[in-house]
Structure formats: structure tokens, C-alpha cells
Amino acid sequence: MQEEGGTDWAGSRRTGKKSVLPRWRRRMMLTPCIVSTLHSLPSHMVYQAHSGGEKFSDEYLAGEIDLLIVDEAGQVSPEVAAASFSLAKSALIIGDIHQIEPIRSLTGSIDTGNLIQYDVISNEEEYPEALKTGNSVINGSVMRIAQRTSRYCYIKEAEPGMFLREHRRCYDEIISFSNDLCYQGLLEPKRGSAPHDSLFPPMSYLHIDGLAEAPPTGSRHNVLEAIQIANWLAANRENIESYYQKKGGDYQDKKLEDLVGVITPFKSQQEKIERACVKNGIHAGKGESKLIVGTVHALQGAERPIIIFSAVYSRHSDGDFIDMAPSMLNVAVSRAKDSFIVFGDMDVISSAGRGKPRSILARYLFSSDSNELILPVDERPDLFKSAVTPRLINNAEEHDEYIRQILRKANSRIDMVSPWISIQRLKETGLYPEILDALRRGVSISIYTDYHFNSTSMNHYDESKASLFAQNCETLCEIGVDVYVVNGVHSKLIMADNSFLSVGSYNWASAARTGKYANMETSMIYSGDLNDEISLQIKSLKERIRMTHLSKGNQNTSREI
Incomplete structure (x- = not known):
């Protein structure tokens, strides 16, 4: 039988299983690890099979991957990964359910309908129980599924699986916030406390009496807050660069743009901060040697000595969005190695209900009068x-x-x-x-x-x-x-x-x-x-x-x- 179809990664026209599978095995002898996204992997693990007459259909190399390693699995929704898992014999899942969650595209009502249609559940009353499995596209993730199915749980208080307890990136005062917020004290800070001569306190704030605005189109923004962040960066550029360059090592010749990151919940605020920074001579935006300004996704997996968090909300509008999931503040705070600085209306932070993420943040920020930073006010x-x-x-x-x-x-x-x-x-x-x-x-x-x-x-x-x-x-x-x-x-x-x-x-x-x-x-x-x-x-x-x-x-x- 003659093999037909399109080319594969090697550019070959021979796409039948007898040709594709040996070719994959030869390739893996040269490069035993292949890196791919979960979206594209299944399309590369394809061969063509005869389906009658002169017709051929795509089939997948199911069960041929020896080990599938999924990183940042807490961000992966189950339906995105399902096809790739069918290709593997075993899997190693790495991630954190307390950091960025998957981007959801379906509503609960659609999810319920799909589960009933395919006999996963019998009626709507069974849906709440289905959500607890971690399989749902509404609240599930690959990491949750892995934890539910893992046979290992060597720390009784933690989720199933191996728990990496030691943390060495942040000063102890910073990661202790995440420990209280998400990890029930299970993390073991290993870097040590911030020295007394630190440039800024490890957890600090600058109160801004701004106005949070929500236009008919676009996301929320706070113009005064964006201006004050840019003003503060410009006023402190020399001190920040001098302090870290004196440390030498990885900080040698580093500029402000390399040393600071700015996180905000809203795209519109990101744009306003970038524009305000450019007006102050600060290179902000995308690209090398530019100050990173963005949502938590922009700095996921990254780190900076100093992280600024632009909260946006003012007493003109509540800040419940920040409390919707602990993951936002957990990711934002844990990106900061030396100092996490909150810019915004502190009345909104401190007025949150007991136990909410903002309330826990307030306890750390206001633990000492020395945590407050001073900057000349600007016009609203x-x-x-x-x-x-x-x-x-x-x-x-x-x-x-x-x-x-x-x-x-x-x-x-x-x-x-x-x-x-x-x-x-x-x-x-x-x-x-x-x-x-x-x-x-x-x-x-x-x-x-x-x-x-x-x-x-x-x-x-x-x-x-x-x-x-x-x-x-x-x-x-x-x-x-x-x-x-x-x-x-x-x-x-x-x-x-x-x-x-x-x-x-x-x-x-x-x-x-x-x-x-x-x-x-x-x-x-x-x-x-x-x-x-x-x-x-x-x-x-x-x-x-x-x-x-x-x-x-x-x-x-x-x-x-």
C-alpha cells in the first residue's frame, strides 16, 4: 500500500505508521526530549491510515510517548491537555494550583450541558460534585487532576504529590505572606531576613488618593496612580541603580528597567503606566532592556529585585476583584526578591474583610510605620x-x-x-x-x-x-x-x-x-x-x-x- 499525505517535521512525504513511528524513534535517539505546547503536540504525532478506496485519514500515535512532562500545569485547563495525554504512557506533572489559573472560555451552564449530553453526569444536581473532581473546564486544571490521582502524599497537610517546601528567591518577610495566604505555613523560607540597610522595606506601600475609573469600553484604570508610579521610578532611578550595581555579580551594569517590574490587574492601567514612564525617560514596554509592565501573566515564572503592584481601585469603587482568587497576589508578591511595593489607595486594602487576600496583605504592609514611602503628591x-x-x-x-x-x-x-x-x-x-x-x-x-x-x-x-x-x-x-x-x-x-x-x-x-x-x-x-x-x-x-x-x-x- 502506497503511503500518501502531507509532510512531517522532517519534510518527508512518507506518512504511514510504518514510516512515521521508526522515524520518531530515530529522532529521539538524537534528541531524547522534544519541547512543544499542548496545543500543537497532537498535530505532530500523526500518521495516515488507509480508510478505503483511495481515501486516507489522520490517526494519532496513541501511547507512544514514554514520558510526558507538563510544566506550569496549574495554568492548563483539562480539555487543552486531554489529547496530548492520550499520546503518552506516563506523565510527570509540575505546577502550583495557587498560582495563575487557566484562562476559562466556557460558562458553567455550557459545561453542565456538555457533561449531561455525554453521560458524564445525569442531571444538573450532580454538577457541584463534578466540580470537586478537578476535571471541569470551569474550575479544574491538569494539576488538580494529577493531585487527585497521585498515590503519593508525604506531607499530610499538603495536597497529594511531592511538595517542594524550600523557598530561596524572596526575603523571608516577603514569602511569609504567600505562606499565610496559600500554603498554610508549609513553605520553608531559606533566603533569610532582609538586612537593615536594604534600599526599601521588603513589604512597603505608597498611599495614593486617586480615582479608579471604569469606562464603558476597556478595563479599569487610575491615572494619578500611573503618574505617581512613573514619578517615583524617575525619582529613585539613581538610588536603585547605584545600590544594585554596587552588589556586582548578576547586577553589574543593570539599569532600572532590568531591576524593577510593575504588575497591575488591568490592561488599561498597564498602558497608562507605560505612557507615564516613557514621559519620565523610562524605557517601558516589550523588548529587551525595557521595564516590564503588565498583568501577573507578564511576570509568571520571572523575578525582579523590586516589584511594584498597582492596585488601581480607590474608595470610589470596591476592590473585590483582587480578592476573587488568592493566586493574583500570590504570584505578584512572590516575583519580588527584595522589595514588594504597593501603590494605591490603602483604605481599599485595609478595609477588606478578615481572611481575604487584601486583609492579609494589609497586615504585612502596615506592620511597621517604616513601611510607608513618601512621594510628593501630583494633581488628580x-x-x-x-x-x-x-x-x-x-x-x-x-x-x-x-x-x-x-x-x-x-x-x-x-x-x-x-x-x-x-x-x-x-x-x-x-x-x-x-x-x-x-x-x-x-x-x-x-x-x-x-x-x-x-x-x-x-x-x-x-x-x-x-x-x-x-x-x-x-x-x-x-x-x-x-x-x-x-x-x-x-x-x-x-x-x-x-x-x-x-x-x-x-x-x-x-x-x-x-x-x-x-x-x-x-x-x-x-x-x-x-x-x-x-x-x-x-x-x-x-x-x-x-x-x-x-x-x-x-x-x-x-x-x-
């Missing part, structure tokens, strides 16, 4: 529509003078937001008597402050600190100020008469007026019709109130909510 473009050209103020003196002017000129209402509060500091700066004068004029003053920062040290409850905080709140309450203790306050805001808004890095109610950061604090001052923005800020704060200390006009009570 969306506020230009309702406010006159904003004004930037710098240093403690300018901030204190601005606050005095607001306290003196406000007609009806002032809302002040600060993570920390100190009566002693207010008295030292002369702001305390200005508050008294404003109250005597009939101005209503409310202060919003954070519970965690005022009552804990290193993430542990500090009784003396909490007691002093309670005294400060009662003192303010007694003079006529309403104090709201809120879960998760990072903003430093002053809002007055729906016409004035200051946003910045200055802790007006507690900051030392001398020292390292005295002249680095900045705020942007907006004035105009700001009713919508101020109302939204107040609404967001009141949704997170933990305790109130209300003045006499509001019944002079302290109440925990």
Missing part, C-alpha cells in the same frame, strides 16, 4: 472639572498655616482625616486653640482617625497607646469635636464647606514638625464645587466606622459599633 486630573487650578504646598510650616486659614475661614463645616491623632501635637503647633475658636463660631468639626495605627505596635495591641488614644478622643469630644474611629484610614484630608479639599502625605494631627520628613511632606489644595467628591469621601469613611466619640451637640457619647 478628574478634579480639574470642578475645581480651579490646584495649589501645591510643602513642609510643615505651609501645612500648619493652611490649616489655620481653613479653621479661621470655614463657615459651617470642617471634616479632618488623619491616620494618627495627638492632642499634645495639636497644642504644640497652636492648632488646638484655632479649633476651639472655630467651634465657638459655630463651625461643626469632625475628625476621622484610624483604630489600628492608634492602638497597636508591630501589629499587636498596645494597651498604653490605646489608653492615650482614648483620652485624646474624649478630650476632643468634650470641647465639641465629633471623633470617628475608623477601620483603615490612610488618607490625610481636610475638607471644608464642600468647597475646599486638601490631599497629601502630611499627618497634620500627629506629625513631628522637625526631623527626617519635615520638609518632604506635600499636599495638593483644591477649591471650587467639590460637593460630590467630599460627599463620597465622607460616605466611604462612615461605612468603616468602628467607634464614635460624639460631642454634647450629638449627645456627648462614646459608642462602639
Whole structure:
């Protein structure tokens, strides 16, 4: 019988099984390992068989691969790999179900219909049980199937199979987050703790009071956040390059673009960050010697000394998307060897429910005051529509003078937001008597402050600190100020008469007026019709109130909510 058909990898026209199989065996003697994608592998393992008359049909070399090795199997959906598995006698599956999941293309209803049609299940009621097998195209993966069928499980607390426990890429403070988030403490950090002279803390953040926007088409973005990331990179380029080049070795002659990666959940934000970086002289985009900016997929399997995470969400929209699967933050954080830095609205991070990925991240970020980074604020473009050209103020003196002017000129209402509060500091700066004068004029003053920062040290409850905080709140309450203790306050805001808004890095109610950061604090001052923005800020704060200390006009009570 004459063999017919198209050419194979070797360019041969002889495509019958008697020719194809020996040819494969000769080839494997020369190159025992062939690398392929699961999508293309079956098309190469084909021969032609006579099907009657002059017709030939494609058949597959089923069971001829001695060992099929699948890497990153947690990312592979079962239906993608099924054909390749039929070609193999045995398989070695490598992957992590806690990292990037497969891209899903089908809905649950279609999956249910297919399973019923092919007698895998009898009715819809059996579908939830089918999902538990790991076989489903909705929540399954090759890695889940392998774990379910593996005979080996040498760590009782872990999933079946061999569990690679030792981790050497990240500083211990970084991988400990992933350990808490996904691995129930089973990972064994082996690199060690970050040295005290590290360029940045291993887990740090920069709070940005931006606006998350969701256009009718395209994904979410936060323009101010993108601008601030590019500004920070430009401001720190020299320090980053000098620090790592002095280390020598693999870092010799490395540029900022080689040392930093930026991860964000949204494609639109990626584009805005890349454009902002280019404006700052930073080579960002695809290609060699360019700063990688992308979703977690862009850095899967890669690493950088510094990883920046652009969270995008602001209090204008919830951040539930980040909590949908722990894999997003697990992959993002574990790409960072030395420092993982979160840029975004920290109120959104810290307000997440207990046990959610954002909540665990908040515990690490806010474990020490030294984890907060400082950067001069920039203008928020969306506020230009309702406010006159904003004004930037710098240093403690300018901030204190601005606050005095607001306290003196406000007609009806002032809302002040600060993570920390100190009566002693207010008295030292002369702001305390200005508050008294404003109250005597009939101005209503409310202060919003954070519970965690005022009552804990290193993430542990500090009784003396909490007691002093309670005294400060009662003192303010007694003079006529309403104090709201809120879960998760990072903003430093002053809002007055729906016409004035200051946003910045200055802790007006507690900051030392001398020292390292005295002249680095900045705020942007907006004035105009700001009713919508101020109302939204107040609404967001009141949704997170933990305790109130209300003045006499509001019944002079302290109440925990």
C-alpha cells in the first residue's frame, strides 16, 4: 500500500505508521526530549491510515510517548491537555494550583450541558460534585487532576504529590505572606531576613488618593496612580541603580528597567503606566532592556529585585476583584526578591474583610510605620472639572498655616482625616486653640482617625497607646469635636464647606514638625464645587466606622459599633 499525505517535521512525504513511528524513534535517539505546547503536540504525532478506496485519514500515535512532562500545569485547563495525554504512557506533572489559573472560555451552564449530553453526569444536581473532581473546564486544571490521582502524599497537610517546601528567591518577610495566604505555613523560607540597610522595606506601600475609573469600553484604570508610579521610578532611578550595581555579580551594569517590574490587574492601567514612564525617560514596554509592565501573566515564572503592584481601585469603587482568587497576589508578591511595593489607595486594602487576600496583605504592609514611602503628591486630573487650578504646598510650616486659614475661614463645616491623632501635637503647633475658636463660631468639626495605627505596635495591641488614644478622643469630644474611629484610614484630608479639599502625605494631627520628613511632606489644595467628591469621601469613611466619640451637640457619647 502506497503511503500518501502531507509532510512531517522532517519534510518527508512518507506518512504511514510504518514510516512515521521508526522515524520518531530515530529522532529521539538524537534528541531524547522534544519541547512543544499542548496545543500543537497532537498535530505532530500523526500518521495516515488507509480508510478505503483511495481515501486516507489522520490517526494519532496513541501511547507512544514514554514520558510526558507538563510544566506550569496549574495554568492548563483539562480539555487543552486531554489529547496530548492520550499520546503518552506516563506523565510527570509540575505546577502550583495557587498560582495563575487557566484562562476559562466556557460558562458553567455550557459545561453542565456538555457533561449531561455525554453521560458524564445525569442531571444538573450532580454538577457541584463534578466540580470537586478537578476535571471541569470551569474550575479544574491538569494539576488538580494529577493531585487527585497521585498515590503519593508525604506531607499530610499538603495536597497529594511531592511538595517542594524550600523557598530561596524572596526575603523571608516577603514569602511569609504567600505562606499565610496559600500554603498554610508549609513553605520553608531559606533566603533569610532582609538586612537593615536594604534600599526599601521588603513589604512597603505608597498611599495614593486617586480615582479608579471604569469606562464603558476597556478595563479599569487610575491615572494619578500611573503618574505617581512613573514619578517615583524617575525619582529613585539613581538610588536603585547605584545600590544594585554596587552588589556586582548578576547586577553589574543593570539599569532600572532590568531591576524593577510593575504588575497591575488591568490592561488599561498597564498602558497608562507605560505612557507615564516613557514621559519620565523610562524605557517601558516589550523588548529587551525595557521595564516590564503588565498583568501577573507578564511576570509568571520571572523575578525582579523590586516589584511594584498597582492596585488601581480607590474608595470610589470596591476592590473585590483582587480578592476573587488568592493566586493574583500570590504570584505578584512572590516575583519580588527584595522589595514588594504597593501603590494605591490603602483604605481599599485595609478595609477588606478578615481572611481575604487584601486583609492579609494589609497586615504585612502596615506592620511597621517604616513601611510607608513618601512621594510628593501630583494633581488628580478628574478634579480639574470642578475645581480651579490646584495649589501645591510643602513642609510643615505651609501645612500648619493652611490649616489655620481653613479653621479661621470655614463657615459651617470642617471634616479632618488623619491616620494618627495627638492632642499634645495639636497644642504644640497652636492648632488646638484655632479649633476651639472655630467651634465657638459655630463651625461643626469632625475628625476621622484610624483604630489600628492608634492602638497597636508591630501589629499587636498596645494597651498604653490605646489608653492615650482614648483620652485624646474624649478630650476632643468634650470641647465639641465629633471623633470617628475608623477601620483603615490612610488618607490625610481636610475638607471644608464642600468647597475646599486638601490631599497629601502630611499627618497634620500627629506629625513631628522637625526631623527626617519635615520638609518632604506635600499636599495638593483644591477649591471650587467639590460637593460630590467630599460627599463620597465622607460616605466611604462612615461605612468603616468602628467607634464614635460624639460631642454634647450629638449627645456627648462614646459608642462602639
